[in-house]
Amino acid sequence: MIILAILASIAAIGLLCWLLFTLAVFALPAFVGFAAGAWAHGTGAGIPGAILIGVIAAAVTFAFGQLLITFARPMWLKLAVAVIFVAPAAVAGFHATHGIVKHLMPSDAWQITFSVIGAIAVGITAFVRVAGMATAGGPTGRHLARA
Template sequence: MMILGILLSIVAIGFFCWLLFTLAVFALPLFAGVTMGVWAYHAGAGWPGGIAVGAVAAFLTLFVGQIVLMLARPVWLRVGVALAFVAPAAIAGFYATHGIVKHAMPSETWQLIFSVIGAIAVGITAFVRVTTLAAPAPTGQSIARA
């Protein structure tokens, strides 16, 4: 039974790491949606209104970010928008990694080192995913007909 528990723990950690890497791109839209949903709820919209406002805010954040990444010409604007999506993902990666390693190692220095490595890995993954999601279609290519 002990071996089964260890194996299930490894599978669970692997699953949550996969989930973190997959959903890291959506950290900023989730934050915006939750913030706007809570604001709407406290403004008197109730539960349905708060959920609706939060969902619309999250969708608009993701949609506008992707559109700006696709259509913006200045590199500084594209990098700024990409960093706006990457920063919350890196912070989430830091705390997720810290939550895992604090149970595995007693040294706070090594916990911090591994947490920073996790934040960098999640940040790079989020950057790659954000930039590939918004990659413009190649122009000037046509399909040759036989």
Template sequence: MIIIAILATLAGIAALCWLLFNLAVFALPLFAGIAIGTWAHDTGAGILGVVIVGAMAAAITFGLFQLLLLVARPAWTKLVVVLAFVAPAVVAGYHATLGIVKLTMPSDTWQFAFAVGGAAAVGVTAFMRLTMMAPPGPAGRGVASAS
């Protein structure tokens, strides 16, 4: 029975890690949606209003990201936009990893080391996924013309 519990725990941790890696790209839109939803709740919007306003804020944040990647010409501008979305993913990865390792190891030093490693892994994954969302440069760039 204890072996089944251990395997179920490992499967749960693996599922949470998979979810974290897949959803790290959306950390900033999620934060924006929660922040605006909290503001709407404080102003008396009600539960349905909070959900609608929060979802719209998250969608607008992600849409703004897509628009900025589309409009930005220099590579450094696109890098700044991508890094603005990667930073919350790194923070989320740090805290998620720290929460998991606090359950498994007593040493604060090793908890911090694993949390930093998890943050780096989540940050690199989010950076790669966000970079793949960037539209390619104009066709023919860097190609010599015959005219």
């Protein structure tokens, strides 16, 4: 029974890590959505109105970022938008990794070390996914050559 619990724990950690890496790109839109929803609830919109405003704000943030990455011409603008999306993902990766390693090792120095490594890994993954958004649906070189 103990071995089954250990295997289930490893599977759960693996699933949560996969979920973290998959959803890292959506850290900024989620933050904006939660902030807008909290603001809407504070102004008296009620729970359904706050959820609606939060979902709309998150969708608009994601769509605006994707449009900027896809259609902006200057590379510095694309890089700036990518960094704006990657920074919250890296912070989320730091805290998620720290939440796991604080249960596994008593040393604060090693906890921070592994948390920083987790933040870097999640940040790189989010950057690759954001950069992939630019190439997946963006204009090809043939269209840019004509413009």
